[in-house]
Amino acid sequence: MMNLPHQTNDSQMIQDDQTEAISQMKIGFIGAGNMAFGIAQGILTSGKVSPTNIIVSAPSMNNLPRFQERGVAITQVNEEVVERSAVVFLAIKPHLIQGVLYGISRCVTQQHIIVSMAAGVTIATLEELLPAKTRVIRMMPNLPCVLMEGALILTSGSCAGEKEETLLKNLLSPCGLVEAGPEHWIDAHTGLSGSGVAFVYVFAEALAEGAVKMGMPGALAQRIAAQTILVGSHAHLQYVPEYLN
Ligand SMILES: NC(=O)C1=CN([C@@H]2O[C@H](COP(=O)(O)OP(=O)(O)OC[C@H]3O[C@@H](n4cnc5c(N)ncnc54)[C@H](O)[C@@H]3O)[C@@H](O)[C@H]2O)C=CC1
Numbered sequence: 001m002m003n004l005p006h007q008t009n010d011s012q013m014i015q016d017d018q019t020e021a022i023s024q025m026k027i028g029f030i031g032a033g034n035m036a037f038g039i040a041q042g043i044l045t046s047g048k049v050s051p052t053n054i055i056v057s058a059p060s061m062n063n064l065p066r067f068q069e070r071g072v073a074i075t076q077v078n079e080e081v082v083e084r085s086a087v088v089f090l091a092i093k094p095h096l097i098q099g100v101l102y103g104i105s106r107c108v109t110q111q112h113i114i115v116s117m118a119a120g121v122t123i124a125t126l127e128e129l130l131p132a133k134t135r136v137i138r139m140m141p142n143l144p145c146v147l148m149e150g151a152l153i154l155t156s157g158s159c160a161g162e163k164e165e166t167l168l169k170n171l172l173s174p175c176g177l178v179e180a181g182p183e184h185w186i187d188a189h190t191g192l193s194g195s196g197v198a199f200v201y202v203f204a205e206a207l208a209e210g211a212v213k214m215g216m217p218g219a220l221a222q223r224i225a226a227q228t229i230l231v232g233s234h235a236h237l238q239y240v241p242e243y244l245n
C-alpha cells in the first residue's frame with residue numbers, strides 16, 4: 001500500500017490489526033438522511049460491519065425505514081445512538097450541530113470517536129461543544145459513497161490522531177477514496193468533491209445538450225456524455241501525478 005506523506009508503516013500495521021476490531025465495532029449515525037445512508041450503505045455493502053452493529057437516529061420516521069429494511073437498528077433518541085456506539089457519525093445539517101451536541105454531550109466519553117461530516121463546522125467548534133478530551137474526527141464525504149465511489153477527506157482533532165484516522169480510513173475504505181490530512185484540506189475538498197460532484201452532472205447535461213442541438217436523441221446523448229466522462233476520469237486517474245509531499 002502506498003505510504004502517503006502523513007502515513008507510516010505503523011499505520012499499515014495498525015490497519016491490519018483493526019480489521020477484526022472493525023467487524024465487532026458498534027457504529028452510530030445521528031441523522032438518517034442522504035449522507036448517513038450513503039456511508040452506511042457503503043460500509044454495509046462491503047460486509048465489513050454487520051447491520052446489527054449499526055444504529056441510526058432521526059427525529060421522525062421519514063428516513064428511518066430504509067435503514068431498518070437493511071437490519072440496522074433505528075431510534076428517535078440521539079442519546080441512545082451515543083450510548084450504543086463506539087463511533088458516532090454526526091450526519092445532521094450544520095446549523096443543527098450545536099443543539100444536537102448539547103443534547104448528547106452528557107453521554108459522550110473518551111472512549112467514543114465522534115465523527116462530524118457537517119460542512120463548515122470546524123474542529124475547534126466541535127471540541128468546544130463536546131466534553132474535554134473527546135476524540136473528534138472531522139470529515140468531508142460526498143454522495144457517491146452510496147455507490148462505493150466516494151471521495152472522503154478526514155482530519156483529527158486535538159485528542160485524536162493516526163490511530164483514529166487509520167481506523168476511520170479502514171472503516172470507510174469501502175465508500176471510496178479516503179485520505180487524511182490537515183483541516184484546511186477539508187474546506188478545499190468541500191468545493192472540489194463534496195459539492196463538485198454536482199458540477200459533473202451539469203457538465204454532462206451541457207455536453208448532451210450540444211449533441212441534441214445537432215440532432216442526436218436526448219437519451220443517447222446523455223448516455224454518451226456519461227460514458228465520455230467516465231472514460232475521461234478513468235484515464236485521468238491512471239495518469240494523475242503521485243501524491244505530492
Ligand atoms: N448531501 C451531501 O452531498 C453531503 C452532505 N454533507 C453533510 O452531511 C450532513 C448531512 O447532510 P444530508 O445527509 O445531505 O442531510 P439530510 O437533510 O439528507 O439529512 C439530515 C438528517 O438529519 C435528521 N435530523 C434533523 N434534525 C435532527 C436532530 N435534531 N437529531 C437527529 N437527526 C436530525 C433529519 O431527519 C435527516 O434524517 C450535513 O452536515 C452536510 O453538510 C457532507 C458532504 C456531502
Ligand SMILES: O=C(O)[C@@H]1CCC=N1
Pocket residue numbers: 119190194195
Ligand atoms: O449538503 C451539504 O452540506 C454538502 C456540503 C458539500 C456538498 N454538500
